[in-house]
Amino acid sequence: MDFSFDAISAEEYERLRSSYEPLTDALRTLIDVGIHTEVDDETVQEALTHLQQAAALLQRRQRDGRSTLRHADTGRPVAWANPAVGLRNAIAPPMIIEQEPDGSCWSEFTLGPAYEGPPGWVHGGICALVLDHILGEVASEGLLQPKFTGTISLRYLRGTPLGPLRAEAFVERSEGVKTFARGYLLDSEGATVEAEGVFIKPAWARDAG
Template sequence: MTDSILELYVNDGLSDEEIDQQRASYGPLTEDVRELIQLALQTRVDADDVARAREHLAAAREILERDREDGPYGTRFNDSGRFRNWGNAAIGLRNAIAPIGDIHEDDDGRVWADIHLGPVYEGPAGHVHGGVSALLLDQILGDAARISGHPGMTGTLTIRYRKRTPLGALRVEAKLDRVEGRKAFVVGHIADPEGICVKAEGIFIAPAWMVQQRDSFTETPRPE
């Protein structure tokens, strides 16, 4: 199990310039696909226009499939320590369903991100699906643990839905509470402009292989 996980942490040898070129190319592509996902839900054009649109999409698929990889993206890094988990379902630069963009941190250790969830994340009518809330909190709590210098895998995630979370502008936020051995205890929440909608507590556990990887760096790696 450990070996199979480590195989997805790959030094791909790219230079910083090559990584920047990939960001400049694939980032906008992902944004275009993200817009298409929402448009597929909201369009009201007739069947003929749908057929024409699908022809264009088929042409785009044919171009993109000329050179592709199979399997998960994993976590990639280069010799200068730039980590990229661009396939991540919550924050991946190349994942069109990933709702979190830039993650920020304050001097007091608070980690947060401002996001906008559109209709493709709907659960109850007009509100965010509870599973999406769990995804967001798992990510931001894990980031708080990692940024504090105590990265780990999710051991437990306890979520309390205090009220329905509306679609639209939201903030996800987390902070390290304490550390006990290899366990990092983190608390966080999702809030709309009116206040907290969902609260969470998580325990993130660093397996032995992760501790060894962590100790090999002079500072905590920061995925892009």
């Protein structure tokens, strides 16, 4: 486990974000388009050549992913790579998580066809991914404290439709090294999935308070 980090200024963060975010957005489009394309094999080959050329260009200089970047201003980790919130990870919707003054968190995001399980509905495991993430974030005070999921339980109240959604989470209570968090995934008509989780401060971080 490596919790070392390099600091990054707000200015540098914005420069990198404006350079790389369009790339991730283009990949998100390609994920959707790739699932449903019916073009002939010749056109597939042509598209494939473009993808390989893009990969070769981007591979020219690669950052080793081992250390975590943190904002110099806020001290929070920079969410580039994370599969739920990573601005540079095309797997992530991405969730942009907002912190309220009372410590609760919320996020509004859209889940499109790439996240579909049963026809028209979000895959239950994707609901679990977004809820695990936002509960973990609220339990760790916006990732300022290292906390790991101990247990999480999800109750599926009804199907979650593809489209615009909201997730919310708050801390119910803390007992020693355990933090109890609760949250919801919601569509425009209310909650579709309820989650509760227990998050644990790892032994190596317990002296740090």
